Amino acid sequence: MKDTVQEAPLLAVRGLSKFYGARIGCAEVSFDLYPGEVLGIVGESGSGKSTLLSCLAGHLVPDRGEVIFDTDTGPRDTVTMSEPERRRMARTDWAFVHQNPRDGLRMGVSAGGNVGERLMAVGARHYGDIRGRAIDWLGRVEIAADRIDDRPSAFSGGMQQRLQIARNLVTGPRLVFMDEPTGGLDVSVQARLLDLLRGLVREMGLSAIIVTHDLAVVRLLADRLMVMKSGHVVEQGLTDQVLDDPQHGYTQLLVSSVLQV
């Protein structure tokens, strides 16, 4: 239950639009994300979920709209922020978990180096400390400490994904963007990863925006849900409410399309 709504939103999005020529990437998206809240974005392929996430994370420049993040120095619009500031935020306050761990990891660098990179990027210069924190984080994502000097290419898909999460969370970000974090993993590995994510989100008080087409993932992780179709948000609300009592025709289709075992 979110009854402490008095505090300022961590992320406030207003009228965000991105066009690819005449085609709509996403249009007029607005929402607030409060500290500690997990927002799920669902929709079919091509509905603009990933475009929206890229715009929010600063990987794409939106054509219209504001993305106001509650920085240490007060709310700032990250779209108009200077690039050095945005990149600095991307490696301190923000984290981005890619669907394919190969996009988010350095495959030629050991697991420890991968986790340590963000620490070194913000100025850590003590090898022992960096290694200690890398070992700590590998433990938290259930990777054995003796794998610290192995390269990610020697890891299984699930381990790579967990490593990517450790690498992102090591600097204690406040907002995590996740693009299909469980895509491409088999169901048992998916379940463990979800369990881990849920634990970390609760324990660290993270806010997260999770893009997925897997309704089970948002059911487990997300507090609130946004349903997208053809670049527009067609429905949003509490996760259970949207999934159990879908109002929009497309949401009803989406929910009824889930296969029951």
Add this chain to the structure above:
Amino acid sequence: MTDQAYNFAYLDEQTKRMIRRAILKGVAVPGYQVPFASREMPMPYGWGTGGVQVTAACLVPEDVLKVIDQGADDTTNAVSIRKFFQRTAGVQVTEATTEATVIQTRHRIPETLLTDGQILVYQVPIPEPLRFLEPRETETRKMHELEEYGLMHVKLYEDIARHGQIATSYAYPVKVEGRYVMDPSPIPKFDNPKLSGSPALQLFGAGREQRIYAVPPHTQVVSLDFDDHPFEATKADHACDLCGSAASYLDEVIVDDAGGRMFVCSDTDFCAQRRAAGHVGRLGVPE
């Protein structure tokens, strides 16, 4: 065709002006890689095309040129570049570090301390220190622009994790005047301390990669390291077998197939000067 058919120092005057502009910009922004329109030179890439162009742009008829390759004056690369400028520029050449006004070098800084007014030209194969960590040129430029050098330490971290110490022994990354991270060309890290505060002008030319950068005289150059794994200038733990110097950088020479070996100064001029002054090493013969 006679040698007089070439312009002074091979390159035409417009090209030399273009290179000098790049050099000036490099001197103005120490450690910054300045793009320049590298020319085809009559030698293969990797043989010092960048260094040769920088030298050609710096030379004046009164200059005395010294060329070294791995510290030696008599190796193929050094001999052919020296001959090249003797033919095309007609400048005086020397093997003595102290007499030279322009020194083109590959992989070493002379042992003898450089002085005011000397120019040291390095041949650089890959000017981008971040290249093997980040393959995208657009991204490495952005990282230089925004001073995002955390990745450089990832490389050093990997060294320690794998070898227990910073195993990078040449082309050891440095930070110039607290701003740009620079590849000092493949000099041994033993030479890194000599980069800093040198009274000579140090110019770096990469022909294939079309980059020039510079360390002006008396510029601070710091080798990157970790607090608990500080930078260390290393060399073989021996003395030169010819001149007995314990402080110079050594080459290991295999002398037979029964494990016999000797260590000799890689700087041939330094070694010869010492022997001429009467120093004798373990295997040396008094002159």
